[in-house]
Amino acid sequence: MARRVTSFEVARRAGVSRSAVSRCFTDGASIAPETRDRVMEAATALGYRPNAIARSLITSRSRMIAVVMGHLANPFYPDLLARLSAVLQQRGYRLLLFTGAPDASADPLVAQILPYQVDGIVLASTTLSSGLADECAAAGIPVVLINRTADRAHVSSVASANLDGGRLVAQFLLAGGHERFGFIAGTEASSTNRDRERGYRAVLTEAGAGPVARAVGAYSQEGARAAARALLRARPLPDALFCANDHMAIAVMDVARHELGLRVPEDLSVVGFDDAPPAAWASYGLTTVEQPVAPMVDAAVDILLGQIEGKERPAHHVALAGALVVRDSARRPAFGLVRDNDRTIWAPKAGASPAGEGRTHE
Template identity: 60%
Template sequence: MFRRVTATDVARLAGTSQSAVSRVFTPGASVSPETREKVTAAAAQLGYRPNAIARSLITRRSRIVAVAMAYLNNQFYPDVLEALSDRLQAQGYQILLFTADRHAAADPVLEQVMRYQVDAIVLASTSLSSAFARECRQAGVPVVMFNRTTDDPDLLSVTGDNEQGGHAIARFLAAGGHRRPAFIAGLEASSTNRDRELGFTRGLAEAGQAAPLRAVGHYSYEGAVEATRQLLRRDDRPDAIFCANDHMAIACMDVARHEFGLAVPEDLSVIGFDDVGPARWPSYDLTSYSQPLLPMVDATVEILMECMEDPSRPARGVVLKGSLMVRGSARRPMDWGG
């Protein structure tokens, strides 16, 4: 009969106490080099692995951070997930991934999340209601919204400077002589879309231009295909399109080139937002506003660690600046210096 090896078995073989075995396998715990060597040798010989679930019952800490994420076909979020996992593992935490509906609040998913006794929650590309946020706080589970903001002053958030990014894109296009810019929106209710469009419209107004033409792509490739068709079929066809993310900008370029026979950027300038990997591929060479992904992830992990240590810490929002990455998909102004 197979019997799972226990810490007691390891302690007996190593000639130590069971508590010494526990300390050896607890990150940051104090243990002498001699004891560590004996315990790890005994554990290797027996094939012992610590039972994280049993430990969580004792410590009341699962060392698991739930990540509720939607829209994984946007390359930005798989990159976020990888970086977040790396940073949390370095702190002794593991990720438990839940997928959410990007068109709705994440409350139903989080009802499931809370049953797993997670230590914290990161919401990426989705949001939650104020009522559920209060419930999480009362349970001592910090929630950080990643790349989203909310009007709730008690919620933690980390975002790029979306409004400034939209403003920088408007300034770039106006300086390049574009006179009929358009905007392909993402999800209407999302803070990222709202702020990017606000900055873009404000920047155009400062340049003496009217509000841009507009279509909605819902942050999806298919949605952006149809939105691009709507814009390019117009008699007053735009000479530049700013898409609220790179995923839609790639769709926009595909439609402009292959369905309408337009040259990019000679006939149409296209700009995205996020600066994901495909933006740098030679076939797209996409001008894009780069989100500071790694600093955003680092800030998220820092906030999580602070709040798990002291749940009474006041809520705060972190906004990190990005930069416009000028490539070949948009006409560059003659005197553009950034």
């Protein structure tokens, strides 16, 4: 095995101190350009690579963030993961990925993560018990939930405004003239499912819309297919289904069209939640509530790194609104349709859309 070149050898060849070599390989460190050039030339000539493990022992920082995900089959999460990795790299950190069961407690994985001396933990589509959250806090390891809300006030969280999103879907479907409503639930215990359904039902109840047909898809395509068969073979047939995420909505559309011979949206309107990449595919054209991935990731990283760097210690809870993106899977209301760059959104109250500036009415 080849001998590892040390920073001392690089410093001696470049005619600088070892601390100068260290600063050259530390993101954001201040060093004169001519010194950096000499160090990098010496490092290249000697084949030097910095030892991250040794550096972490000196600085007590690994600059590694553990990310726990349980829903990689759902196309929303790879999109979120790519954004999270890019933003962390921009801030001088690296991502260490752990995968677990969807919507299960992250406790077993977090217990495995702690010996890795990570600087922080991001939990996506998972939850954490109060006991292990306290253990992380005692160890000085900040934890942030993303796309989940925390039952414990001292664990920071970033999520969509799920309650408002569910309300928006119900208002949209009522405005489109629908009369018989259904809901395909995700995982019962998840905060995303709970809040989306609660907002949806609240508006329908206020409108006197009658009972809502319901089945559980558990955020999986197979579960959603079974739920769709149960709801769409019942009579009277719902004329509108709200699915707790796009992953399930796509499976529901396949069952409705290809197994049961229903026309979407003429016989059945389908609305999802996430605005995952397949929602925009021409084969589906799914109407859905977007999750604003970039702002969610930016907020989660700001909170986490703020706590790591000691600037912000209290827990933060952020809920970010997303627009209802209108495509072809649901009948359209006669009002409230707005062009927003290259997409159509439903914004019934002028100036109240979460999509921001620069809109023109259709």
